[in-house]
Amino acid sequence: MVVPAAQEEEGMKKIRFTPLFFRRIHKWVGLILGVQFLLWALSGSMMALLDQEKVGGHSAQASHQHALPAGDYIAPAKLALDGPVLGIALRSLATRRVYELRSTTGTRLIDATSGAPVRVDEQVARDVATMVNEAPIRKATLLAEPNVEAREHEGTMWRLDFADAENSSAYISADTGRFLVMRGDTWRTWDFFWMLHNMDYVNRTSFNHPLIVFVAFGTLWLSGTGFYLLFKSFSRADVRWLRRRRKSAVKLGAG
Structure with a gap:
């Protein structure tokens, strides 16, 4: 059976913009970017722990x-x-x-x-x-x-x-x-973690190269879809529960 082009296009639109689709993409993008988030936290912590005089005094x-x-x-x-x-x-x-x-x-x-x-x-x-x-x-x-x-x-x-x-x-x-x-060795250690932090694995100097810009936009997209999925996760039952809690508090206050 051949599906008409109009129906096929309509079906693709429904799949593309459903919360399930965004949840799946959000999960995999979050996994990939989560590794970089971990590297940012690790490298930032290590650079902060190193002796400033030994790092910057050379x-x-x-x-x-x-x-x-x-x-x-x-x-x-x-x-x-x-x-x-x-x-x-x-x-x-x-x-x-x-x-x-x-x-x-x-x-x-x-x-x-x-x-x-x-x-x-x-x-x-x-x-x-x-x-x-x-x-x-x-x-x-x-x-x-x-x-x-x-x-x-x-x-x-x-x-x-x-x-x-x-x-x-x-x-x-x-x-x-x-x-x-x-x-010295302290500076070399700092420079290695600086490379991980700014994601410039070649020159270790740029902080606005294409890779980090791509990751930045990926983080922005991850945040946007995260808020979208957060609001989509609420249901009418959640709202009814809040209303019941509010009514109970009013009754207790009146009693």
């Missing part, structure tokens, strides 16, 4: 830096410059004094006393790292690009791993020799 600038002493430095005008310079600064590089020259092609370092070019090699990176952490250095690695721990920075950098309780790692710019950031 991005401060080198505390061992000190003011430049007076000395016989080469005048900037006598430096051998290749092309126009956008900026120049006299600063310390561990125990050395250097000029940092910024141009359209990048950044160069020149020894402030000899005028010789300075390259940030492994030894220079180690010298800078010891200014921010006195623990022994276990390993030095040159990174062609930032990893997850140093994602806020750009360019080539050195990673110096220390043999301390936090398994700390200092990141030093291979272009400027500047200390960039320090990371």
Whole structure:
């Protein structure tokens, strides 16, 4: 028997908008989003329990830096410059004094006393790292690009791993020799739960990426259908029960 198109469409509409249909969808969507709700609660609790100083205290600038002493430095005008310079600064590089020259092609370092070019090699990176952490250095690695721990920075950098309780790692710019950031196990733990919390499993930086937006709208839909099913769950018997309770209270008050 062939069902007319009009009847078939009418039947689909009745199934689509019945409380039973919404209850079934609500149940499965609630199960899926419930897992994320659990992860939000777990990750939020863990981030709140971690030591704030150990988590947030690793991005401060080198505390061992000190003011430049007076000395016989080469005048900037006598430096051998290749092309126009956008900026120049006299600063310390561990125990050395250097000029940092910024141009359209990048950044160069020149020894402030000899005028010789300075390259940030492994030894220079180690010298800078010891200014921010006195623990022994276990390993030095040159990174062609930032990893997850140093994602806020750009360019080539050195990673110096220390043999301390936090398994700390200092990141030093291979272009400027500047200390960039320090990371430890507490920060790494916090960063893992931050990844779970903001659902950015790749970059761990965005809080409005498509996945979390989709989950947010799913939560909104879940709330809406939940209220709909709540009101649909009431019947006339519930209302009659409330009326009987109210009448009984009135009679007791009158007696």
